[in-house]
Amino acid sequence: xxxxxxxxxxxxxxxxxxxxxxxxxxxxxxxxxxxxxxxxxxxxxxxxxxxxxxxxxxxxxxxxxxxxxxxxxxxxxxxxxxxxxxxxxxxxxxxxxxxxxxxxxxxxxxxxxxxxxxxxxxxxxxxxxxxxxxxxxxxxxxxxxxxxxxxxxxxxxxxxxxxxxxxxxxxxxxxxxxxxxxxxxxxxxxxxxxxxxxxxxxxxxxxxxxxxxxxxxxxxxxxxxxxxxxxxxxxxxxxxxxxxxxxxxxxxxxxxxxxxxxxxxxxxxxxxxxxxxxxxxxxxxxxxxxxxxxxxxxxxxxxxxxxxxxxxxxxxxxxxxxxxxxxxxxxxxxxxxxxxxxxxxxxxxxxxxxxxxx
Numbered sequence: 528x529x530x531x532x533x534x535x536x537x538x539x540x541x542x543x544x545x546x547x548x549x550x551x552x553x554x555x556x557x558x559x560x561x562x563x564x565x566x567x568x569x570x571x572x573x574x575x576x577x578x579x580x581x582x583x584x585x586x587x588x589x590x591x592x593x594x595x596x597x598x599x600x601x602x603x604x605x606x607x608x609x610x611x612x613x614x615x616x617x618x619x620x621x622x623x624x625x626x627x628x629x630x631x632x633x634x635x636x637x638x639x640x641x642x643x644x645x646x647x648x649x650x651x652x653x654x655x656x657x658x659x660x661x662x663x664x665x666x667x668x669x670x671x672x673x674x675x676x677x678x679x680x681x682x683x684x685x686x687x688x689x690x691x692x693x694x695x696x697x698x699x700x701x702x703x704x705x706x707x708x709x710x711x712x713x714x715x716x717x718x719x720x721x722x723x724x725x726x727x728x729x730x731x732x733x734x735x736x737x738x739x740x741x742x743x744x745x746x747x748x749x750x751x752x753x754x755x756x757x758x759x760x761x762x763x764x765x766x767x768x769x770x771x772x773x774x775x776x777x778x779x780x781x782x783x784x785x786x787x788x789x790x791x792x793x794x795x796x797x798x799x800x801x802x803x804x805x806x807x808x809x810x811x812x813x814x815x816x817x818x819x820x821x822x823x824x825x826x827x828x829x830x831x832x833x834x835x836x837x838x839x840x841x842x843x844x845x846x847x848x849x850x851x852x853x854x855x856x857x858x859x860x861x862x863x864x865x866x867x868x869x870x871x872x873x874x875x876x877x878x879x880x881x882x883x884x885x
Contacts, residue, residue, distance in 0.1 A: 565589070565626060566861055567610060568852050568869075569598040569879035579612050580878070581626055581885075584856070586870030592624055592632065599645035600694065601883045606653030607675060610885060616693075617642040617661065617714045623679060626885050635679050640664060641671065642714055646694040646757075649675070650701070650735065657703065657735070659692045660684065663713045668692025670703060670738065685738020689729045694757045697735055702788070704766055705731040708754040709746075710773070723773050728755045730768060732788060744792050753780050757809070761836050762816040764788070769809035769823055782809045783823060785839060795839035804830045804844070810880055815855035822860040824850040826880075831862050852882035 564584035570591070571577055578591040579598065598612040608627065614620045619642050624632040637643050637660060644659040656673040668687030673679045687695075689707025696704045709728030710720045728751065732742040746753055752774035759767050767785045772778065779802045781794035797805070806827025813822045814836060821834040829848035834841055849865035856870075863869045863878035 564857065564861075565885045566854055566869075566882050567601055567603075567612070567626065567885055568863060568882045569601070569612060571597070571877040571879070573875055579622070579624065580874075580876065582861075582869055584861075584870075586861070586872030586874075588869075588874050588876070592622070594622065596620070598622070598879065600647070600881045602647050602649060603883050603885050604649035604653040604675075606649070606651070609649075609653075609675065610883065611647055611656065613643045613645045613647060613658070616645045616718065617663075617712060618645065619643065621647070621658065633678070635673070635681075638671065638681055641669070641684075644668070644691075644693050648695050648697045648703075650697055651699055655682075655735075657695060657697060659687065659695045659705070661692065661712065666690055666711055666713075668705075668707055670695065670705070670733075685733070686740075688731045688733060688740050688743055690727055691754065693755075696758050696760055698760055698764060700764075701735045702741065703731075703733040703735045703738070704758055704760065705733060706755040706758050706768055707731060708756055709751070710754055720773065723752065726751050726754065726773065728753055728770075730755055730766075730786070730792065742788065744786065750780055753782075757812045759812055759814040759821075761814045761819075761821075765836075767812055767814055767821050767836075769812035771809065772807035774807075776807065778807070779803075780807065782807065783812070783821075783834070783839065793839075795834065797841055801830075801832065801841060801844060804828045804846075805832075810851065811853050811882075813853045813855055813860060813882075815860060817855070817857075818859065820855075820859065822853045822855075822862070824853045824862060826850050826865060829864075831860070833859065851878050851880050854882035854884045856884075 566582040570580040577594045581589045599615040601612045603610040619637040641660045647658040658671040669684040672682045691708035691710035693708045694706045707729045709726040711722040728746045730744040757769045783795040786792045805825040819836040824831040832844040852863040
């Protein structure tokens with residue numbers, strides 16, 4: 528696993544700027560223009576420094592965007608060409624970049640009294656950006672709203688209708704989909720989980736414009752320690768989610784599920800041996816819309832698996848020690864590891880938990 532100390536927001540902003548962001552060399556820009564698929568992921572270099580890595584469809588490292596700290600989730604807008612990488616929770620910075628160098632990178636900071644939860648999403652038209660944030664004094668998740676057309680000015684926020692808000696996405700028809708992990712945290716206590724005996728995990732659909740609650744799926748009492756963490760959406764609008772379990776190691780709760788608007792949540796039940804290999808932890812999930820597949824990864828015992836995107840049926844599982852991130856590839860999925868694996872290539876870096884395809 529990758530570890531890094533927390534970075535104070537004011538110290539970061541004093542240090543940060545374009546000097547931290549490495550411009551693409553001509554050879555890298557040329558490689559990007561010729562690549563059929565380009566991925567981005569956080570990484571840790573051998574010297575302990577951090578960066579965003581740009582990766583080809585063969586898994587080769589094209590170039591890096593240097594950073595002063597570790598990032599977690601990333602998102603991309605095909606409409607405006609921009610991507611965002613968030614500092615790891617409870618981080619207070621995000622980096623906006625354009626892999627093809629049409630605009631200069633920039634850094635934004637969380638508002639006072641807020642920190643980022645590590646994930647965000649663009650509106651379908653690319654004009655707005657949404658970030659999962661914590662109002663830590665009120666112990667309430669919120670969704671910060673930013674204007675992409677005015678330098679990512681923060682316009683305001685709407686409620687996330689839960690606590691421990693983690694991953695979010697926006698559907699093609701403008702619905703916010705929110706995974707509230709249900710875990711209380713406060714930056715004064717770092718990453719310590721403060722309410723494991725009374726967690727409140729939930730899945731929420733809200734209006735992206737007003738934040739009005741449309742649906743909330745609270746997990747049943749017997750699954751109150753199942754933290755809903757990561758999301759993706761299929762071409763049919765079905766929402767897939769992945770969880771990490773904070774209860775007893777000997778329990779075998781469902782770790783993946785799906786639902787659509789107006790439906791109850793359906794949990795996917797794996798064979799016991801597969802659940803054991805996942806170690807009660809799914810670290811990332813991705814939907815391959817073209818192939819109708821769902822991919823999941825777990826670093827606990829080093830496993831990634833492919834599910835049928837119609838019913839969650841387990842199609843395959845592959846051992847990969849320290850499996851980290853996953854994103855759709857033309858045929859299946861691109862998978863990385865903390866040990867430097869990316870697709871079939873080995874790099875001298877530690878890849879981080881999430882991958883996006885640009």
